[in-house]
Amino acid sequence: MIQITLPDGKILEKPVGTTSMDIAKGISEGLARNVLAAKFNGQVIDASRPLNSNGTLELLTWDHSEGKSTFWHSSAHLMAEALETFFPGIKFGIGPPIENGFYYDVDPGDQPISSEDFKKIEDKMLELARQSSQFVRREVSKEEAFQYFTEKGDQYKLDLIKDLQDGTITFYSQGNFTDLCRGPHIPDTGSIKAVKLMSVAGAYWRGDEKSKQLTRIYGITFPKQKELTEYLTLLEEAKKRDHRKLGKELELFTFSEKVGMGLPLWLPKGAQLRDRLEQFLKKAQLKAGYLPVVTPHIGNKDLYVTSGHYEKYGADSFQPIRTPAEGEEFFLKPMNCPHHCEIYKSKPHSYKELPIRYAEFGTVYRYEQSGELHGLTRVRGFTQDDAHLFCRPDQVKDEFIKVIDLVLFVFRALDFKEFIAQVSLRDPENKTKYIGTDENWEKAERAIVEAAAERGLNTVVETGEAAFYGPKLDFMVKDALGRKWQLGTIQVDYNLPERFELEYTGADNQKHRPVMIHRAPFGSMERFIAVLIEHCAGNFPLWLSPEQVIILGISEKYNDYAHKVSEFLKNSDIRASVDERDEKIGKKIRDAEIRKVPYMLIVGEKEAAENTVSVRKHGQGDMGSMSFEKFSEMILDDVKARMSGN
């Protein structure tokens, strides 16, 4: 007999070889129907696997993320089975579950698969699912595995088997399809009730640019049709928030082929929004002891030879500008730090001065591969809310914490509640990728981990994701379509101070090397605004809104009064304008609502006579009337409260 401990603490005595499914059936038929897999002693396994030792057991259903993963992984197999019926000889790479659904990388040979094939594949998947074929697990020898896929002619599977250890290889079969697979899988295909293939895309075999490119088919499945419908509705909603769409509709930014791809043009309203954000952060930074500096957009090649960036990125960046007479080479600056190092070097420093914090909204230019460009989130010219902190080694952790606090202040002011802090450490297996000593790396990594812990950040650690010069802490958020983007970043750098031979004089009258911290709470203005647009669906908070108030006259007769109100508001630093058009009030309101102007003031005969305005709030409707002085006060109070981060 073995003892099985359930999540509620209950302990069951069961014969050796009992399966999780048996246990589920013992609890309830309903549960048994919904069990997709099981987690035994922390390992996810098939519900049909016999249990042979004591342990803790959790039955996984659709409500568990691991249950979903198993469901989607099995769905990938189901799709593969369907694909094989339409594309005989098709070869398979890998087919894992992902955050939303699954994909399978396939090589269909000379019979391309396009989205036009989706319908028939989906139908076939549903047809196969209805047969409720069981997923059957089988342990095979490496030799047998080789033999099977050699006969099938699937070189990708052979490539995978090559790296597997004999004795650990398993096959899973359902219906007429057998795949090399670690598992686990759901009991049978019958629970897959709704299927939707999302897209096809190219993907390199094993993620290697030099390998053959396979066709990746993305799909998602659900145990209920209703859930698929809901998911598709959610995607539609997300599309409406896409910053590229809203950016155009709200006239925030645009691109021009003539100017060049990936080079955003900020329209007046977008520039206004951007300026509000800059002013907000500049104010906070002044309070936190930052010193504003300004540096040029280009820098001599020598600067980047010294920094080491020339060697690493020289060939893959915009090529240098040459002076006609001297033939000197200048690069568009891809980052601000080398310039700031030279500012630091402009005079000797005492340990008493540190930390020194140079801040600059610095516009930088990076050559991004053409296929990488994406709205405002991935561009070739962008402005970093950059700053470089030069401090003593004993100040690193404190400074780090202060920066975390600043980032959190910004996020709070802008109502970003969901983000994760990613700690990026170097890959210990591949230390040659990085510059700097082991000792310095360890010190820096420890400082980051401790600082993040002290501020209670929700962190994930990513090994091998560090920059080549130091570890970093990045704040990640998701866009409307669930894609993850890095916003703020804090990076420790022991490298540049070394390369630029930065120094300060210590209390011992000896020269010491400062530590540098790069940091940008927004990251880049472009990306931050992109994410902000999606975050608030274009309904910017009042204090940021490019147009805060629009005054709408009932007819042209009241335009004079409307202008009087507008002038009064503008004199109080409220961004107000008048819709002077000869349109009916309904039309003016509709247009202002579509433009997402936070406040509409409707003025007619009654208001003009009483010196009042009729207030309509965006998305909420009529709020009644008040004197325009009172309205102005209300707006200013709101703005003031928000800008201070409450």
Next chain:
RNA sequence: GCCGAUGUAGCUCAGUUGGCCAGAGCUACUGAUUUGUAAUCAGUGGGUCGGGGGUUCGAAUCCCUCCAUCGGCUCCA
């Protein structure tokens, strides 16, 4: 950069077996109207059908090529 898809007026989109001067709505402009909380009416203007080349009596439509955009991959100081 790679794979796949897309590209018609300022915007959103019709226009598919190649065939009269390429269409609609919104926007813009002109006029009428002077309006009370999400679209007043009428008229006018606006397009090298992404660029270039080709096939054809004839191309927005078929082919080639380049460019840009979109979805991914790879990359991201």
